[in-house]
Amino acid sequence: MIKNWIYKCSCWGLIALLMLALTGCMKEQEPTAVQPSPTLEGNTAPDETKGTVSIEKLGERRIFVYLPPGYETGEDRYPVVYMNDGRSVFNTGTSSFNKEWLVDKKVDQLVNDGKMEKVIVIAVDAGEGSDRGKEYVPFPNDSIPTDGTGAEEFTRYFIETVIPFADSTYRTIPDRDHRMIMGSSFGGVQAFWMGYHHPETFSMIGALSASTWVANGQAYDDWVQETGKPDVKIWLDMGAEEGMVIDPLVDLLLSKGFKYGQDLFFQMDPIGEHDEISWSRRVHNPLIMFAGKAPGQAVKLEVSDYLSISGMGDSYLRLNPVATMDNGMDYSVPSEASYKVLNPEVGQVDPSGKVTFLKHEDLRVEVTYQGMTQLYDIENDR
Incomplete structure (x- = not known):
């Protein structure tokens, strides 16, 4: 194909x-x-x-x-x-x-x-x-x-x-x-x-x-x-x-x-x-x-988000940090990354990357994995 x-x-x-x-x-x-x-x-x-x-x-x-x-x-x-x-x-x-x-x-x-x-x-x-x-x-x-x-x-x-x-x-x-x-x-x-x-x-x-x-x-x-x-x-x-x-x-x-x-x-x-x-x-x-080789250290971090569906059929927005590793692999690390919400009055991000909005505004989050940090804006347009 x-x-x-x-x-x-x-x-x-x-x-x-x-x-x-x-x-x-x-x-x-x-x-x-x-x-x-x-x-x-x-x-x-x-x-x-x-x-x-x-x-x-x-x-x-x-x-x-x-x-x-x-x-x-x-x-x-x-x-x-x-x-x-x-x-x-x-x-x-x-x-x-x-x-x-x-x-x-x-x-x-x-x-x-x-x-x-x-x-x-x-x-x-x-x-x-x-x-x-x-x-x-x-x-x-x-x-x-x-x-x-x-x-x-x-x-x-x-x-x-x-x-x-x-x-x-x-x-x-x-x-x-x-x-x-x-x-x-x-x-x-x-x-x-x-x-x-x-x-x-x-x-x-x-x-x-x-x-x-x-x-x-x-x-x-x-x-x-x-x-x-x-x-x-x-x-x-x-x-x-x-x-x-x-x-x-x-x-x-x-x-x-x-x-x-x-x-x-x-x-x-x-x-x-x-x-x-x-x-x-x-x-x-x-x-x-x-x-x-087995992956060791992350050399790049990119962040996006997607609509996730749980085993119970519930849908929610989830952050998707993707780490590029020193062995050449790149894979998602939502539960391995850490999250710091910069405007917590707008919403929250739990340790698995699940997003909860409290206001109809965009959420600003710092995403960190293995010492690498990316600032990401989550648009609340869904």
């Missing part, structure tokens, strides 16, 4: 022939290890600063594969980022909405900047039309429609077929500490659900703009019933323009023992929408969480 890395028109004929040959060779059978296909970047000499992307087929399903710079000439083994909605991860030409995440370019840049280690990315294509919802939504939902069992079948396919294929075909580090699962929208729901229930397989989860509205919020009811705390790190985010509930899930995970800033991170993107452009802008965060 964001920029097209297939930039030479002369490559299209080669690609078509390659895909036709692959389709003719693959039968409906148990997948076996295959050699990586030629990359879609052309036949030029390898650029040691850029990875390569190819397409494999596993039965009838496409698997999009990013290999890091130097893979072809070295012997190193690598951690693996697994992603849902594979057609939109690297290439606008294969995406459903002519947008992509730019994940190959994001990884290349982060590696070259020293912010993360090299990784392999395995992006698994989704089913067509309603099949995508059936594979990704683990709850009964009449609007898809699905009874929720398709997500269980897709999870088994992922764990029993996709991962063994990757481990037998590429130089992966084949253990749970070196695997992450990531997705967005319905794919974010599935990534969260699969990773949360299979910590023996994945050590980290990236759920961007997870569609929390599915099944009338049954996701929360289901996760509230979960006992114990899985040994995983979790990245969650949402765009302020999306209008979807996310704060209750963050609060739920905190209640189960997750430690914010250690194994749980969240960002409310002030300008984020429900699209690949927004996910591309934020995807560096879960990538660094997985294969980079």
Whole structure:
């Protein structure tokens, strides 16, 4: 789903022939290890600063594969980022909405900047039309429609077929500490659900703009019933323009023992929408969480606000301080920051960032996090 890395028109004929040959060779059978296909970047000499992307087929399903710079000439083994909605991860030409995440370019840049280690990315294509919802939504939902069992079948396919294929075909580090699962929208729901229930397989989860509205919020009811705390790190985010509930899930995970800033991170993107452009802008965060250094000191603080919805359905304005950390991550710190209201006769801000107005005037607040302070005016025009 964001920029097209297939930039030479002369490559299209080669690609078509390659895909036709692959389709003719693959039968409906148990997948076996295959050699990586030629990359879609052309036949030029390898650029040691850029990875390569190819397409494999596993039965009838496409698997999009990013290999890091130097893979072809070295012997190193690598951690693996697994992603849902594979057609939109690297290439606008294969995406459903002519947008992509730019994940190959994001990884290349982060590696070259020293912010993360090299990784392999395995992006698994989704089913067509309603099949995508059936594979990704683990709850009964009449609007898809699905009874929720398709997500269980897709999870088994992922764990029993996709991962063994990757481990037998590429130089992966084949253990749970070196695997992450990531997705967005319905794919974010599935990534969260699969990773949360299979910590023996994945050590980290990236759920961007997870569609929390599915099944009338049954996701929360289901996760509230979960006992114990899985040994995983979790990245969650949402765009302020999306209008979807996310704060209750963050609060739920905190209640189960997750430690914010250690194994749980969240960002409310002030300008984020429900699209690949927004996910591309934020995807560096879960990538660094997985294969980079832990955050230490904040180097920048920006403040906004958004309409939050609690688990009880109550809505309120909440301050959204976003800290950029020394490891390159940026995430919201509303409960970690401190607040000083400069005109308290107008309103209050509680320790979680919740705003209460006493007068119909703008509220002036000093927001401080790790020694950094920003003055912010909260407009009372709602």
